[in-house]
Amino acid sequence: MxxxxxxxxxxxxxxxxxxxxxxxxxxxxxxxxxxxxxxxxxxxxxxxxxxxxxxxxxxxxxxxxxxxxxxxxxxxxxxxxxxxxxxxxxxxxxxxxxxxxKSPLKVFILGGGHVAQKLAGVLTLAGLPYSVADDRKEFANRDNFPDAAEIINEFPHKAFKKSKVDADTYVVIMTRGHSLDNECLAEAVKTKAGYIGMIGSASKVRHILPGLKKKGVKIDKRVYTPIGLNIGGKTPGEIAVSVTAEILKVHYGKDGAHMRIGELKV
Incomplete structure (x- = not known):
């Protein structure tokens, strides 16, 4: 050849x-x-x-x-x-x-609220491209997401039809309500996304997952919920750092442990 x-x-x-x-x-x-x-x-x-x-x-x-x-x-x-x-x-x-x-990692944020906006900022600092979907134009716009590769003004769970989602796509679900999150998760698992993270408390997750399974929604190992690493902090900015850290951890196949070398003698 x-x-x-x-x-x-x-x-x-x-x-x-x-x-x-x-x-x-x-x-x-x-x-x-x-x-x-x-x-x-x-x-x-x-x-x-x-x-x-x-x-x-x-x-x-x-x-x-x-x-x-x-x-x-x-x-x-x-x-x-x-x-x-x-x-x-x-x-x-x-x-x-x-x-x-290899196709670069890309993040698809479903929801344009305050946590999503902070997440977008951290993703940009990390050099990770992202797109965002929210039907509310007052949230999903260039002022709030200046570096977005794509802004889709559509109900988040319907946005999959308007965006290419493949194995290198990391889906992050953080919409304005539990029911909408559920719909997004049900649609996300039908795609080839390599990672699907959904925001929410542990009690919320324990409550909704059994119901989704009964409806035939297959929750596989790509699903991470509650989303993020357990590094402490509950502010939108801290959650954004936690979510970005988890995305990088999954992408690089690392364990997220400390990098320090044992007990350093000074």
């Missing part, structure tokens, strides 16, 4: 919102299936375009590419094409670099 063609395939994938890893052979010594410069595209579902030589070396490269896609981080990897290395008798060495092209 010609280089121009595979780059076009990559561009089309990125434009279409598909996540992909670009594998490039950066060095090849001894006997190897392909030379430096060979390229291959690997999608999240394991499908590929192009080749770096086929066989076991390509299978291992695909495995590494899928790991990189999951982590959202690429890197340089070396394969020894020997019986001791990867079980091949070529007696060569191949080094590849994997670039990850």
């Amino acid at each position: 010609q280089e121009e063609h595979i780059i076009k395939i990559l561009n089309d994938a990125v434009q279409g919102g598909k996540n992909a890893a670009f594998v490039t052979v950066i060095s090849a010594d001894g006997s190897t299936p392909r030379e430096a410069g060979a390229r291959m595209l690997v999608y999240e579902n394991g499908e590929t375009a192009g080749t770096i030589g086929g066989g076991k070396i390509e299978a291992l490269a695909i495995e590494k590419a899928l790991e990189c896609l999951k982590k959202g981080l690429g890197g340089k990897f070396e394969f020894e094409l020997t019986p001791r290395g990867i079980g091949m008798a070529c007696m060569g060495r191949m080094e590849v670099f994997i670039d990850v092209y």
Whole structure:
């Protein structure tokens, strides 16, 4: 496959919102299936375009590419094409670099109230793009959400039809009332959103979830409610920090623990 063609395939994938890893052979010594410069595209579902030589070396490269896609981080990897290395008798060495092209995390805020406005500010500071939906134009407007990628003046639970929600979308539900929150949650779980958080007290959550389940709403592991990390504080600004911290924690797959090194001796 010609280089121009595979780059076009990559561009089309990125434009279409598909996540992909670009594998490039950066060095090849001894006997190897392909030379430096060979390229291959690997999608999240394991499908590929192009080749770096086929066989076991390509299978291992695909495995590494899928790991990189999951982590959202690429890197340089070396394969020894020997019986001791990867079980091949070529007696060569191949080094590849994997670039990850992943759709950026984006937040979809349902509700334009005071907490949502504070959340928007914290998201902007964190460099996270967001959109907001609220039928009340006096709340969902450019004055309150100056950095929004999109403002949808529609009932929040109906806004999913007007916005692209995929696995890289983090949905945050914080509308003006419990019943509207419920409707938003019921619609959100039907989407491919990677994260669905809903504001509310623990007692509220324990009260409404059984009712939603009885109605056939599937509450899966994407749902985080009450939303946010337990860092204390109840003001809109503090809640916004808590929610943003949880979004980042989920996105990066971290545990949210302290980073300090034990007891520091001064």
